[in-house]
Amino acid sequence: MNLKQLSEILGLSQTTVSRALNGYPEVNEDTRVRVQAAAERHGYRPNSRAKGLATGRSMVIGHVIPSSSRHEMVNPIFGDFVAGAARKYADHGYDLMFTNADDTSIEDAYRSLFQRGAVDGVVLQGPKVNEHRIEVLTRMNVPFIVHGRSTGLDVPYDWIDVNNKRSFLRATRFLIDLGHRRIALINGLEDMDFAQRRRDGYLEALREAGVSPDPELMRSAEMTEVYGHHETRDMLGLDNPPTAILTSSMISAIGVRRALNEAGLKMGKDVSVIAHDDDLSYLKNGQDVPIFTATRSSVRKAGEMAAEMLIERIKSPNDPVKTRLLEAELVVGGSTGPAPNRL
Numbered sequence: 001m002n003l004k005q006l007s008e009i010l011g012l013s014q015t016t017v018s019r020a021l022n023g024y025p026e027v028n029e030d031t032r033v034r035v036q037a038a039a040e041r042h043g044y045r046p047n048s049r050a051k052g053l054a055t056g057r058s059m060v061i062g063h064v065i066p067s068s069s070r071h072e073m074v075n076p077i078f079g080d081f082v083a084g085a086a087r088k089y090a091d092h093g094y095d096l097m098f099t100n101a102d103d104t105s106i107e108d109a110y111r112s113l114f115q116r117g118a119v120d121g122v123v124l125q126g127p128k129v130n131e132h133r134i135e136v137l138t139r140m141n142v143p144f145i146v147h148g149r150s151t152g153l154d155v156p157y158d159w160i161d162v163n164n165k166r167s168f169l170r171a172t173r174f175l176i177d178l179g180h181r182r183i184a185l186i187n188g189l190e191d192m193d194f195a196q197r198r199r200d201g202y203l204e205a206l207r208e209a210g211v212s213p214d215p216e217l218m219r220s221a222e223m224t225e226v227y228g229h230h231e232t233r234d235m236l237g238l239d240n241p242p243t244a245i246l247t248s249s250m251i252s253a254i255g256v257r258r259a260l261n262e263a264g265l266k267m268g269k270d271v272s273v274i275a276h277d278d279d280l281s282y283l284k285n286g287q288d289v290p291i292f293t294a295t296r297s298s299v300r301k302a303g304e305m306a307a308e309m310l311i312e313r314i315k316s317p318n319d320p321v322k323t324r325l326l327e328a329e330l331v332v333g334g335s336t337g338p339a340p341n342r343l
Contacts, residue, residue, distance in 0.1 A: 062119035084303025164197035167295040167328035172205035179339035184217040184242035228255025290333030
């Protein structure tokens with residue numbers, strides 16, 4: 001269905017139909033409602049560029065990828081978040097744009113995007129504990145939302161995040177209730193805010209149970225399968241190896257399982273494993289029965305929510321700051337069991 005065909009169905013000029021769909025104020029309300037209903041019924045979507053001309057907006061949302069994080073483009077967590085966000089952008093007539101910036105010129109990149117009218121708002125992902133990008137965007141007074149939070153900043157901004165501390169507090173308590181005391185943490189990079197919060201939850205649960213944290217059981221790096229495999233293999237070689245492992249990613253959890261298999265150990269019997277599950281489209285945690293016990297929170301759903309919140313901010317820039325804290329679900333799978341008896 002194109003504009004000409006829709007116009008013929010309605011018996012109106014293409015100009016009138018276009019103006020009705022793109023928000024021009026001179027179109028009367030009855031005509032606007034009639035045109036919008038027909039467009040929905042026949043599956044017609046107005047061109048976002050035309051809509052932008054009507055509203056004075058670019059109808060584009062930007063995602064700026066720092067040069068040091070270009071690997072994020074092939075990270076399935078990043079991909080699922082963007083897929084969720086893009087779906088909502090399309091529902092509201094927005095397009096998505098990726099751009100890259102050197103770490104030393106991120107402020108210039110953001111400023112250029114807004115000054116030349118390339119975007120109406122931006123999404124910031126993967127915030128660090130002290131996130132400079134949030135300060136930059138706040139100072140610029142432009143629409144943005146953060147996927148995550150930054151512990152080290154004390155400025156108001158829109159964000160959506162998982163309650164990472166509580167999810168790992170709960171997961172560690174679950175292992176403690178199963179009798180585990182040698183609990184390892186295979187975490188993400190701990191200058192990232194989510195990783196620090198997960199570490200805090202893990203440590204709080206250990207303190208509650210009177211268990212002294214062992215630095216040899218706490219590992220931190222980029223969350224790859226190889227990392228999970230390497231760190232697990234290393235810890236299994238300790239004089240007093242872990243009976244349980246808590247890992248910040250389903251991807252690194254696969255590496256954990258590989259290391260256990262190579263060592264002749266059965267996951268869930270000899271060593272329990274809990275992973276964080278972002279409910280990824282292409283990396284499902286089993287089907288009817290979960291493979292891993294996991295703290296689960298859909299990153300695609302977070303992308304959808306973030307997009308809605310950002311579009312609300314674009315439409316109403318003076319609204320109070322809005323935040324969403326999502327709780328992760330603890331899903332019990334086959335990867336956990338009682339702590340083994342060791343002589």
